[in-house]
Amino acid sequence: MAGEITIRLDASRYQIPTESDIRRGKSYILQREAMAQALEAQVDIILGDLAEAVVTLCYQYGVDPRTFTLTESYNPELMKKVQALMEQAEDEILSLIDDYATRCTKDRDRMGLLALWIATLGSRNRNLAQVTHDHMYKFIRDLEAAIAALRYARTELARAVTVVRTYLHQIYNIPEVRMAFTRSTVFSAIYIRSRGINPGGVGLSNNGSTNLTNMARLTLQMAWMMSQMMDFREAGAVGYYQLRGSDYKCEVCDEAEGFHLGIPDSTEWPHANCRCYRIPVFVNGETGAPIFSE
Ligand SMILES: [Zn+2]
Numbered sequence: 001m002a003g004e005i006t007i008r009l010d011a012s013r014y015q016i017p018t019e020s021d022i023r024r025g026k027s028y029i030l031q032r033e034a035m036a037q038a039l040e041a042q043v044d045i046i047l048g049d050l051a052e053a054v055v056t057l058c059y060q061y062g063v064d065p066r067t068f069t070l071t072e073s074y075n076p077e078l079m080k081k082v083q084a085l086m087e088q089a090e091d092e093i094l095s096l097i098d099d100y101a102t103r104c105t106k107d108r109d110r111m112g113l114l115a116l117w118i119a120t121l122g123s124r125n126r127n128l129a130q131v132t133h134d135h136m137y138k139f140i141r142d143l144e145a146a147i148a149a150l151r152y153a154r155t156e157l158a159r160a161v162t163v164v165r166t167y168l169h170q171i172y173n174i175p176e177v178r179m180a181f182t183r184s185t186v187f188s189a190i191y192i193r194s195r196g197i198n199p200g201g202v203g204l205s206n207n208g209s210t211n212l213t214n215m216a217r218l219t220l221q222m223a224w225m226m227s228q229m230m231d232f233r234e235a236g237a238v239g240y241y242q243l244r245g246s247d248y249k250c251e252v253c254d255e256a257e258g259f260h261l262g263i264p265d266s267t268e269w270p271h272a273n274c275r276c277y278r279i280p281v282f283v284n285g286e287t288g289a290p291i292f293s294e
Pocket of ligand 1: 276
């Protein structure tokens with residue numbers, strides 16, 4: 001963002017952040033976002049491969065479009081194989097999150113602390129592994145809808161795989177799925193019957209895949225913000241100054257701009273698209289303000 005930055009701080013009490021402090025604060029968020037994008041791309045590769053494997057398996061089993069569901073009761077043997085693939089993908093995603101979310105530091109102890117903290121993150125009293133599993137299960141049921149619709153339309157395997165990869169985050173926009181909605185009562189697939197509506201999915205995307213990538217990105221962002229607070233505290237900062245890093249309209253971001261006395265030992269969920277950056281604030285006259293790694 002261009003334009004002049006106004007820092008409102010009592011100069012008799014606090015050291016006024018320098019140009020280079022501001023540059024470092026900004027650069028940290030840019031690095032965080034680059035890492036978040038890289039993580040998201042990696043998660044998408046895992047999900048694309050999983051989708052291909054599940055579609056292929058279901059075609060090999062010659063599933064019937066009308067009675068097909070991805071459940072134990074439809075075909076226990078097929079479901080067992082799908083579950084194994086799901087679990088493997090969940091493990092891969094969780095270790096990717098750990099990897100990218102702890103790249104904010106080179107300190108081994110810090111990495112360990114962050115990894116432990118990350119594992120506790122989640123929502124609605126579910127930890128990260130459980131939330132990952134919930135979203136993964138939704139993704140599997142999204143695939144169920146796609147596979148039922150594609151089988152119904154007599155789509156060949158190679159094309160089915162391409163379609164599912166292409167619409168990885170928009171399963172309910174696949175033309176064959178839209179078509180299936182018009183005859184939804186013919187199907188057993190839960191999200192064909194509901195025409196893509198997920199009751200109780202308030203605040204979540206309609207696609208399990210998107211919930212997974214959002215969760216991965218937000219977890220990384222939280223870990224990076226947490227680690228920065230640890231940096232500030234260890235350096236002896238008495239607070240931090242927050243500035244907006246983007247100019248999209250956001251009251252939450254506007255409100256949080258300015259000086260915050262104290263370094264919190266946890267960090268609130270940075271909401272989607274928040275690029276606000278933080279600069280440590282030191283008491284005036286304090287000697288030897290430490291250097292932060294760029
Ligand atoms: Zn913000």
